[in-house]
Amino acid sequence: MINEAIILAGGFGTRLTNVTDVPKPMAPINDIPFLEYLLNYLSSFKITTIHLAVGYKHEVIQAYFGNQFKDCQLNYVVEDTPLGTGGAIKKALAGVKSEEVLVLNGDTFFQVDFNQIEKFHHSHSADATLALKPMENFDRYGTVRLDNDGRISDFLEKKFCNKGIINGGVYLIKSKLFENMDLPKQFSIESDFFEQQYMEKQIMGYISTAYFVDIGIPADYAKAQVELPGLLS
Numbered sequence: 001m002i003n004e005a006i007i008l009a010g011g012f013g014t015r016l017t018n019v020t021d022v023p024k025p026m027a028p029i030n031d032i033p034f035l036e037y038l039l040n041y042l043s044s045f046k047i048t049t050i051h052l053a054v055g056y057k058h059e060v061i062q063a064y065f066g067n068q069f070k071d072c073q074l075n076y077v078v079e080d081t082p083l084g085t086g087g088a089i090k091k092a093l094a095g096v097k098s099e100e101v102l103v104l105n106g107d108t109f110f111q112v113d114f115n116q117i118e119k120f121h122h123s124h125s126a127d128a129t130l131a132l133k134p135m136e137n138f139d140r141y142g143t144v145r146l147d148n149d150g151r152i153s154d155f156l157e158k159k160f161c162n163k164g165i166i167n168g169g170v171y172l173i174k175s176k177l178f179e180n181m182d183l184p185k186q187f188s189i190e191s192d193f194f195e196q197q198y199m200e201k202q203i204m205g206y207i208s209t210a211y212f213v214d215i216g217i218p219a220d221y222a223k224a225q226v227e228l229p230g231l232l233s
Contacts, residue, residue, distance in 0.1 A: 010055030105169035
């Protein structure tokens with residue numbers, strides 16, 4: 001059973017500056033911070049400890065949520081300087097006690113069944129499992145290719161695609177994933193780790209057609225205002 005999660009909540013929200021001036025995970029969705037939807041969803045799976053990797057205006061997040069959300073303990077891992085997604089995860093992993101941990105992007109909601117991704121992860125003895133979302137007619141995301149066993153075989157750059165599967169920003173990883181690796185303090189887990197290590201490590205892709213929204217641009221932020229409250233009510 002998964003007990004711990006890391007949420008990458010250090011985003012600046014530069015593309016949302018005309019909409020909101022708070023940290024991107026705190027952007028209000030129907031008057032409730034987006035991050036609260038993520039915390040609620042994690043809580044529904046009995047996650048007991050959530051490590052919030054925070055940076056920009058982190059005081060706003062800490063003042064709002066404190067150190068407890070329902071039955072979840074909240075730990076804050078503060079970036080004094082931007083560490084990138086990989087650097088932030090690496091810093092947060094220092095406080096993780098479990099053998100595995102969920103990682104979520106703080107500006108994306110992907111309604112993946114965490115119990116199912118855990119079963120898939122264990123059945124393939126994975127080092128990391130990425131939740132993948134099938135999409136149509138898109139150009140905002142790079143795509144992922146899988147072999148017949150569900151192992152990631154390639155990452156393709158952003159371009160217009162009629163159909164493809166994208167990285168949905170939810171990962172289940174071994175807490176010792178970066179152990180004995182010479183990694184810089186600041187790095188991207190996507191481009192500097194997954195895209196470099198998929199041949200060496202067992203990095204699997206779990207495909208889910210569940211609801212997905214990325215609030216990183218105003219159009220999808222507006223869409224979330226309508227869809228997300230009804231989805232979780």
